[in-house]
Amino acid sequence: MCHSVQVSAGDPPSGVVTFLFTDIEGSTHRWESDADAMRVALAAHDKVLRTAIDAHGGYVFSHSGDGIAAAFSSPMSAVGAAIDAQRDLQLPVRMGIATGEAELRDDDYFGTVLNRAARLMAAGHGGQVLVAESTAGLLSGVDLVDLGSRQLRDVPNPLNVFQVKCSGLRTDFPPLRTVDRTPGNLPRSSTAFVGREADVAEIVAALESRPMVTLTGVGGVGKTRLAMETAAYMSSQFADGVFYFELAAVTDENAVPDAVAGVLGITQQPGKSMTESIAAALEGRSRLLVFDNCEHVLDAAADLAEAILASADSVRIIATSREGLALAVEQVWPVRSLALDAAVQLFSERAHRVAPGAVLDDIDAVAEICRRLDGIPLAIELAASRMASMTAVEVRDHLDHRLKLLVGSRRALGRHQTLRHAVAWSYNLLDDAEKRLLERCSVFAGGFDLESACAVAGRPDADRYVIVDLLDALVRKSLIVVEHSSGRTRFAMLETIREFADEQLADRGDVAQARDAHARHFAGREADILDLWNSPRQREAYVWYMTELGNLRSAFRWAADSGDLDVAATIVTYLGILAYALENPEPTVWAEELMDSARAAAHPRLVGLYVVAALCWLTGRLEEAIAYTKAGTIAMQSPHRAVPFSSDGLFGGLYVSLGDVDRGISWYDTYLENHEDPIGIVRANRVLALAFAGRVDEAMAAAPDVVDVADASGNPYALSFALLAYGITFREADPEAALEGMRRGLVIAHESGARSNEAYLANNIGRLEASQGDMVAALDHLKLGIRINHSSGAIVALRSPLAILANILDRLQLHDQAAVIAGFAASELTAVVFPEFRDAVTRLREVLGDDRYEALARQGATMTTAAIATYALENVEDLRAALEPSP
Template sequence: MAVAGPPSGVVTFLFTDVEGSTRRWEADAEGMRAALAAHDEVLRSVIAAHGGILFKHTGDGVCAAFFAPRPAVDAAVAAQRELGLPVRMGMATGEAELRDGDYFGPVLNRTARVMAAGHGGQILLADSTAGLIGGVDLLDLGLRRLRGVPVPVGVFQVRAAGLREEFPGLRALKPSAGNLRAAVAGLIGRESDLAEIQAAVRAHRLVTLTGVGGVGKTRLALAVAAQLEDEFPDGIWVFELAAISDPAALPDAVATVLGVTRQADTSVSESVAGALDGRVRLLVIDNCEHVLDAAADLIEVILARSATVRVLATSREALAVADEHVWPVPTLDVGAGINSTAVTLFVERAQAVSPEFSVDQAEVAGPVVEICTRLDGIPLAIELAASRMGSMTPGEVRDRLDQRFRLLVGTRRALERHHTLRHAVSWSYDLLSGTEQSMLQRCAVFAGGFDLDSACAVAGSDDLDEYAVLEVLDALVRKSLLVADRSAAQTRFSALETIRQFAEEQLVAGGSSAEVRGAHARYYAEREAGIISRWDGPRQREAYDWLTVELSNLRAAFRWAADQRDLDVAGTIATWTAWLGFWMHNYEPTLWAEELLEPARAAAHPRLAFLYSMASSCWWPGRIEAAVGYSDAGRLVFDSGRDEVPFGLDGLLGAAYLHVGQPERQVDWCRARLALGRDTHGITRAFLTIALAVAGRGEEARAAANGLIEVAEATGNPAALSFALYAYGYAFGDADPAVALDAQRRGLVIAQQSGNRNTETRIAGSLARLEADYGDPLDALDYVALAVRSFRDAGNTSMMRFPLTVLVAIFDRLGRDEPAATIAGFAVSPLTETANPEFTTATSHLREVLGEVAYERQARRGAAMSVAAIATYAYDQINQAQTELNASSHQPPWG
């Protein structure tokens, strides 16, 4: 195809790159030279044949420009079919300036980042290109954050005959988009409110929406948040406090949603605030009124620590926090009669239950206007009234209001609106049958929602089987007293908080609260066998997802059982949820296990050994001293022969010894436990392998590792297999780097696919060192970034220092002396000084190169940085290093 000249204006760019070229050059330079020549010829001819301009070579890749997206895609597909090397390709479309034969503009950086996210043989498109083409088979890989690109980019993979389709996960991060869900129903009569509150959030760091219960504060806050989503690149996070009954539990609940781990020597609130530092996020904190002081305290800590976080809160009264902007949410307009927003809402909700409903007739319009007026335009009360239009007329509802809503005596200004709403809820509740009332009361014990199975568990009657319970729940949904969320595979029910609180009051007044809460706690304890069975197989991620969904209920169930000193129930919940949480980087249940140690020890409880094992995992968030104490005490329990733990996880108990320079204690412990023949999943053997390697007993470590992968594979358990692959690679790291790299790369994919964030982070840190020593420095930097980000996102600053020590060693080799010294200043700690010999070597070398004074100056700078600042600095420095390596054809300077 002939072209008149190079494209200009809006251009589609195609960038390519040979994956793993460094290793290929080192292994066979002559063969690589010939292969690259053939590679260049294929790309040159294909690009020209499709009307493109090849305007730059980048070592082992090219940059090409096209007039339109489709020829660029066709050229990429044709090239991939002919190329003999693993080439990754990326495309993006946008405006670019052509100057002196080269192009300039943000779209080029976006193209490079899209390409860098892929793998050899993969063709990736940015959404700017994908949206302009048709007739191409595209796989939507979702939004991704790309280095140097300020907003998340939609990434698509091209699929075509003759091309490989399956690839590992992208080398880019999913956007931290928070947990804001799309609104279920639109707002009526709130257009001006939306605009004003958005302006308030932009102008003030804390905006609190106040008003009577049921006025629509939550829905309005979520709608505002949805419209501001693009202004908060680190996401909008919603915290529903309604399920929290204990103010002291509020920081833990917020930390759990954010995935933040409490740090040593700090409070949970301070750990949360530290994790948020530097993040541009909007926190929507809903229903603060019943934990007002606790919410205010947490918000004060967050705002004092982070200048980039904003908070939108809802409460029935102001939080009384400094610089709080209070925005009273008004009730809906009723003054315009049939044309009022209150009547519009009534009609919309009435038509949901009775499609033929209309206010065209005076005999309907009059009573509807009166209902809305008498309910003072409170949305929830209006919706409750409208929900009766399936079985009553507006006149009948109006007449019932006369009987049931006895307002306080006084002027309209003195009216207690919450009392009005309570009458509305009471009136709706009184219309229920006895069975419906009982079910609504009993379901009030659930925190964060429930499903059909859990509702059956608290139903309290042998006459109510699954189908009978479903019928009652369906009736409560139709009457707007429960909400059914069908967005997931299994329907989940919940109640508006005002209704849930009212039902809970009725439950307590009826004297059944203890019985139902006991049933609730036992139900979640009895989930152990089913969920652990799901964990122990290919559906493992489902177990982690279930824990995430049910954590509020598990917290409430544990708290009730622990307060009632029911060690059987509390111990069961604490152990298996802590075990799942261990693999997920969620250590809240570890605290539950710690809480039960003393009463369980006094009672010689059969779960005592399991409790000690899980309590000892507190070394992960940095509580090493406590972990060692639990390990010492737990060994005595194990040695007594009274207790066992599942899956042969005995080796977990001694893991803390590795972090106090006592690997031999872990070696002896693991060998003693292995002699009992209970290591069904190879977990203790994996711990032994790691301990031997740490102790410097390489041959013994490799002997222990031989056959370990086969044992783990036979279980079909992704956690066991990925952990075995990690241990295997750890043992063979220096003795056979190629084998170690292959094992841990495979383990990383398995860990990521199955949701094992703990192992994913371990392997990323290990691969970073292996790639730095024996592989591709670009990959090494990617793995460091992954490990740092994982710990950073979990708020685990203690462990975040470990991958940073690897980064220091890499930067030292690359000659990036000042960044290395800066990061070393932050990374150094009593734990890291001895854990990574290469870190010690690197810092000694840096002192020689920079001089003692200059080194200490840079190190002090790093030590003074906040977690957010050092993470941002590390990412930026990694990005710069990768850019420089790309420019030098990936050749590592250390050979």
């Protein structure tokens, strides 16, 4: 039902007021294109709005630009005015309505409700009336469409948003302009999407009947853009996010699972391949995965997709490739060239972007360009980029001249060859310096910054400003893409262009020189990145690592395959610190690969390689970790060893993790007698070991100094870890001080990006809060720890929050659930670190009986990490709901 309420205009309402904000969508463009017509339309617009507002007793208190703000004493009146106005308005007007307390001063209103109404209006589209929940709950007889909880710009908390539905009003609108963030890493496009809207709808429909759609076609035909637009359109359907994987940077098929795991933060599980580990981690997740550029790693991408879809029925995959992946569950979707009208529209849009004043005075010439380029979007964009200095007729004529091989014989050439000539045409228009830099930049995987471009440019005589000018020219000519979203300029190439430039680099005979420079550059970042890590700006080091992972992987691979042990070992050893803090295991595998060569050469990085390799214990590979630790301890006797930040002192942690705490303490004592510990990490580990061993007095005596050393160092990782050690040490003697210290550490770990410490601290805060009876807060912290450990696949670390949760469940008489979780959590380390867990297991055996306890524990022990994490989180949510006081 839809009706309006007629009331008389009166004095400005006060107290609880309903506000209506309006604005004309696209008004700037209308003024620019025809100011006289806009002036007439605006007068009619103002009359319609004021008439409707007056008829419903509203009070206009603001009229600025193309919008009106009005106040109503009745929510029904505000909605009635909006409906009546929308029916009569000729211009596309968006409207937002919200209700709340407001203060009236000097004929103007003040209060947060005004901002909500304005932001609600800004989220809508022309012809749309949006209503906040504060208003919707006060309406009767008005049809509303629930658009869900949405995050509006500059509004701190999400609002439930509704759309008014009524005859005479449009009902079909694009997605709201909100700032809701879907988990994941899907890139945002900065250019208009042209000519494929119907394809998006059809691919969405295909994904409703098939779990996977592969977009196939020639390079440059628009597969990637179509995949990303489809993924963006579907993003709200996937609670666990949309993730994009650029596989073009992966040159080795065996590295495909590692590349995907790196983006998702998954580590390899013991006894499983990386592919199996990814499939297990995605079980039960609602995610959309986009595998881009699969053609050169076809079998590996197919194997991974098949494993994921067999394990996770709530996951969907969009892939792009020159050909299908030959899977039974796959829907192959050929991406065709653009139709002529869409191709012309694309040329025009891109031409206006590079040359806003360009006049396309010969549409026939534009159409001929698009036909000659076979409607391939990349070729069209390259042609359009020349509109900065040519007319359409000149571009057409130049195209004829440069692409002679296409004339007459074009039908005999494949589309890839056609595109190759389009790229070659643009390449041949470059001067020699531009060509050389483009070729050199083809060695980058996943993008690059200015410093990296300077390093590989092969022009030692050129200063950075020369390279800036060259990059600027290549960006303007659409051969390099620039991206500013991170606050720093980053460059990249479309893959087809990168492949072409790489071929030219090979023809010139410069591949080895360029790739050597690339690898040496990333090895040479060690001092800068470790200085950044060892500073209050530590998060930037982690961001750099994840941003440059494709380049780091490529640099390591080239150096290792070329036998450049110095470069390869340097990359591995300094990245090990960052990878450990991020729970990213990839450098561990690299370290193991270099081990034989480094041993044979008695390389000064050998100890550092053993340190990184020994981190395999985090994924449950304990026997290998022990072997690396023993060998690394022997190698430490060498007078020539390069290990950053005393990371070799972490070998002792493995003994503690295996339950041999006394041996770990002895190891730390010996180490500290012979080595420096500049930021206190080794001493913090020793304090933890003392506390685990029951030598609490010694631990308490040492803990404050450890915190002071770490605090003075300015290193957030060291400080958050020292505060963890302090909190565990003082948890019984001074629980308030322990909580205060660990809560401070949690904030530091979260803000600095140290995921491993964030999880450790959250778990131990939850443990202490539970012991003090604050179960709701404890469960919130355990939930955080479980999610971090699960998302990274850190099996050993995941046992800690599960052990604490098992104890809580036991205390609350939920014995069956406690036994299931205890079965997965049980280990030597758990028994040492959490004595209350041992006590809980003893009680559970008494209450349940040995046979039932063993059966339930065996059930938990055989669960996958995805299953046990889901089970644990469900119990956390159920407990929290039961414990939360009723409102």
